[in-house]
Amino acid sequence: MTGDTHYDLEILAELAEGLLDAGTARQVREHLAVCDPCGELLADLAAVREVLAATPTPAMPMGVALRIDKALAAEAGSGRGGVGLAEPPNWDELMRDSPWEQAPARHSPWEPGNDPLAGNDPLPEPVRLGVVSDDGTIVPAGRRAARRRRWAMPAVAAAAAAAVVGTAVISTNLFSGGGTIVAGQQGVTADAPSPTRSDVRAKAYALTDSGHNYSDQELKQPLESFFGPAPIVGGGSSDVAGVDKCVNRVANRTKLKVFAVDQGQYNGQEAVIMTSWKNKSAKTLRIDIVDPFNCKNLRKPTVGSW
Amino acid sequence: MNSPSDTPSSAERPAVTDAELLTAHINGDPHAFSEIVKRHRDRMWAVALRTLGDPDEAADAVQDAFVSAYRKAGTFRGEAAVTTWLHRIVVNACLDRMRRKSVRPVADDELIEAAERDTPMPDQTGEREVSMEVSAALKMLPTDQRAALVLVDMMGYSVEDAAQVLEVPSGTVKSRCARGRAKLAPILSHLRNRSDLSRVSSAKGAELRDG
Structure with missing residues (x-):
């Protein structure tokens, strides 16, 4: 592989995930060793994982918890009343x-x-x-x-x-x-x-x-x-x-x-x-x-x- | 399931397991199911919100999922963890919703367009903006790739756990994640170094196209 051809993101992502066969993986690695742009792409892919992992996952809003509480209470039948998830x-x-x-x-x-x-x-x-x-x-x-x-x-x-x-x-x-x-x-x-x-x-x-x-x-x-x-x-x-x-x-x-x-x-x-x-x-x-x-x-x- | 947040140390492990609570619920304990909901609602909410990208839709999906779990608790088989089973119900509720709305996968040129669209300067990009950008980017993915990335990259579950939730082989989860990340990379790469003001994404896109 010369510098004329680059690998696309999908191949690089598969490499990172260990999905490529041994021969292809070796070829891509050899290319990466000499190709800065492809190295940058690989870093972009790693960044995707980091950004996703760093995105906060908010707690369930109280209003939603109350809704679910109500729905489950209705499911339980009138005799049981609320299940008291969020009072x-x-x-x-x-x-x-x-x-x-x-x-x-x-x-x-x-x-x-x-x-x-x-x-x-x-x-x-x-x-x-x-x-x-x-x-x-x-x-x-x-x-x-x-x-x-x-x-x-x-x-x-x-x-x-x-x-x-x-x-x-x-x-x-x-x-x-x-x-x-x-x-x-x-x-x-x-x-x-x-x-x-x-x-x-x-x-x-x-x-x-x-x-x-x-x-x-x-x-x-x-x-x-x-x-x-x-x-x-x-x-x-x-x-x-x-x-x-x-x-x-x-x-x-x-x-x-x-x-x-x-x-x-x-x-x-x-x-x-x-x-x-x-x-x-x-x-x-x-x-x-x-x-x-x-x-x-x-x-x-x-x-x-x- | 073994996620970082999912395995409390033995010291704080609750005295009653999820499986015991579910059994108590099946046997008519009126409070058992609410305890299960309390334990897991935040994570279920996060999965639904990230998968659907819309709070109203997520609320409906989680509600449907919990009601459905409440009803069909009797069909739970002990070979899976209760959390895996709950996740599966939530994810399926989300996927059902997306299919019903027949969300169209986005074409490649639209992805490049999105990547080249003006983005907020990274140093002004607050947490909430990042969150919204990630949401918007995730919406461009096909549903199967989105669900895999939410579980593995956002929620931190192992590929094996995600495979159990999604009921597909591990290799399939890996390949969905790889394809999803490849699509997201041009869109999200400007967030890579938040102090870096250059628009990396467009430069990368051009390089990629021009070879």
Whole structure:
């Protein structure tokens, strides 16, 4: 073999893997001894193994673990309950005395049954202020409002129908659910209509639903470009009340004003990204990333920019 | 299976083996299977995520796999390790998904194009970018080569263990790995020396073509 002809990557890869017959292997080795370019290719092949080995393998996100937990619990039959793969903190217990936890009960005069926690209520979330879900398998307590998947539109449609039929009864409450949304991207100072909610806090934030999968890298960049293009979420979604309650919790923890909230993903896991001003003139933010189910931080809050 | 992360020292070896847990599950212990899931979910997730390159798809695949393993635990035969059996179910769930989506193998000229596409400067290439690049590159491989490389090069399993998971001879695993690495080399070679700013890949591609 002279310097005129080189071996291709596949032959070199087979050599490295010991797949060539002895004669061919010797020929290739003799060539490699005198051919720098082919030596470089061999080094590239070794680098592939190193790069693959060095690529981090992340742990299973909590959301996925919970999903599997649920699926297996369903598989086990209703009698067994969850298998407890990833138990979230008991937020009901932790936040029991918070004002927004107590508000909904006073706002349920229109509930058909006298048990406001009944799981088969035909009127879904939007008029229920996010207290209850019929989907309680994630949390053992069975009372926490599990967030419906965002594409569970039939429930929303049903809510709209219910609103039309029963306007006289429930309209006030319905609008209180929808009133959590500020109708403008620059709604930082907009006066949010918050008619009948007894929450002490005004809902002065823009809620978007970009579905974007945020990475740590992106969260270091100015966030306006990520939040800006997403449509502002309208009222009536079953998520909105739950998100609002969670925003209130976070604001209560941070003592800062949440001004923009986006529903999306964080490293592939469903997440609510909340931004609060730390210093508005310097455009610095505190970024809280929480899971939509339990309002639990998915990573340490960080400082970002708008 | 014998992987670096898979063989705890005898001191920390769990008192109950996977096989015993599986037997307990078959005999109606409601907690046994969840213990198996807890032990292995991270590795199963990594395999699925790397094989499919998409978190949503990976979540579906792992869920399908665990539910399937839950159901057919009774068909497990003791000659394989439980982990091998679980890996096989996960890998097959991934391969099924890819086949259903009929992922088209990428032609050679597309590979060269990808290699010559602008890449981030290596010194700015963070861990996550590397991860995404590797994911994107793996997606260009035929499914059998991808599955072999994920198990052997990424997860660190021996060729023999990967062969058991994939249910093919060891030689087949080796040759799939070799062909896969040969396809990845031009795409990933710029990551070889992360401090090296020159675009090695394009130069290499040109050299290779011009002989």
